[in-house]
Amino acid sequence: MTDQREHILGCACDLYLEAGMEGFSMRKLAQQVGVTAPALYRHFENREDLLLQVVGEAHNVLGSYLYRALSASTPRERFSAAGEAYMEFALEHPRYFQIMHAFAEHLGLSEVPVEVEERMGGVKRFWDDRVRECMESGVLRRDDPDRVGLTLWAHAYGLLSLYLRGLLDAPESAFRELYGDSFARILRGLATTEYGADLDQHLTHSRESGPTRISPVDGTTP
């Protein structure tokens, strides 16, 4: 009873996880807590403030998943474990996964709150660190860790989002296999060795100039 605020926050997380963003209201929350709606405003400024705290909890849970990955003993194992931890979090807490990436959008905000931005920066840095130590130990090619981290993060995020939104018609077991498979493909590369050389050349020069090119690049080599 001392920390009624935390009790409310716990109920808010439960309610959101059960009902999603559409089904979340201050009235329902009050009912679940066992008080009346106005009482909530003694502890939280408004609905937005409250949901921001829920996002914070989502980040805490993700953090605990990622932290576990650090107990592996080599960079390549930590890297692998991190990728799996990110997937496990998304599959076991899909609503958390959604709200932390789409908070501003869900609330119709034009800007991402700084709290969320900072927390998300932490997630990104975690990826970058796994990448960096894999580069240092020769598992990953030497490259800009920040960019490589983003590529990996975007791929994982995209794959999980498409799955959670029901846009991939695969059962969970199949998806898990697909996720690891897709990761492996990215690490190994998709282009033939012939065109791979082309790409190396592209990347060496692209840091300075030029329009966006995606793929087997500019018309130089046939």
Added chain:
Amino acid sequence: MTDQREHILGCACDLYLEAGMEGFSMRKLAQQVGVTAPALYRHFENREDLLLQVVGEAHNVLGSYLYRALSASTPRERFSAAGEAYMEFALEHPRYFQIMHAFAEHLGLSEVPVEVEERMGGVKRFWDDRVRECMESGVLRRDDPDRVGLTLWAHAYGLLSLYLRGLLDAPESAFRELYGDSFARILRGLATTEYGADLDQHLTHSRESGPTRISPVDGTTP
């Protein structure tokens, strides 16, 4: 005036593109159309039905972007153009990009409507076709086009989503460069050649069994 239904649909698209999902209501739409709210129900069953048509329009617009990419003359150029077209669509019509991927979620539906599922299948097939013809012409490594297509699609979708949600603090010009760069990295591969061999072995065997593995794999080779 003959096709008032189309006029309403046009206004609905405009209203959604301006106000987003949060700001979309039958009343506001009616006001924009210049009629009263009940009149809308002569043309559309309900709000959900109407928004489903908006999603359809979003797919039409994306389709027109992708279609343009087919005018390139070689598989590798069509591939490159397709990736750029997907990006251009997302950057120029961010709301359309969002609603077509998150329609069910936005409306609190538990299942993705079949119309959306089919349309999205078309997008996926377009990616797969670009991949397939690149494999046949030796630009991409021979592999399962369906899986490779998914990897590329997920990466592009993830990167664009993160950017549109304001989770990447980069201006648009920087993002465009980043997008192409990230694509090139995936095509070339991220692992060192040494560990790349490991991955090849993994992929060869993984089609049949085993738990999800992500990266430099199983403890066999040091």
Added chain:
DNA sequence: GTCTATAATCCGATAGAC
């Protein structure tokens, strides 16, 4: 800190006249 009561809006959808 919590209550009752209520303000002030907004929403989707329908009935029935024209």
Added chain:
DNA sequence: GTCTATCGGATTATAGAC
């Protein structure tokens, strides 16, 4: 096909008593 009028409901948030 469109209107007026309205039903029936939801929501966030506040005022003031206890």
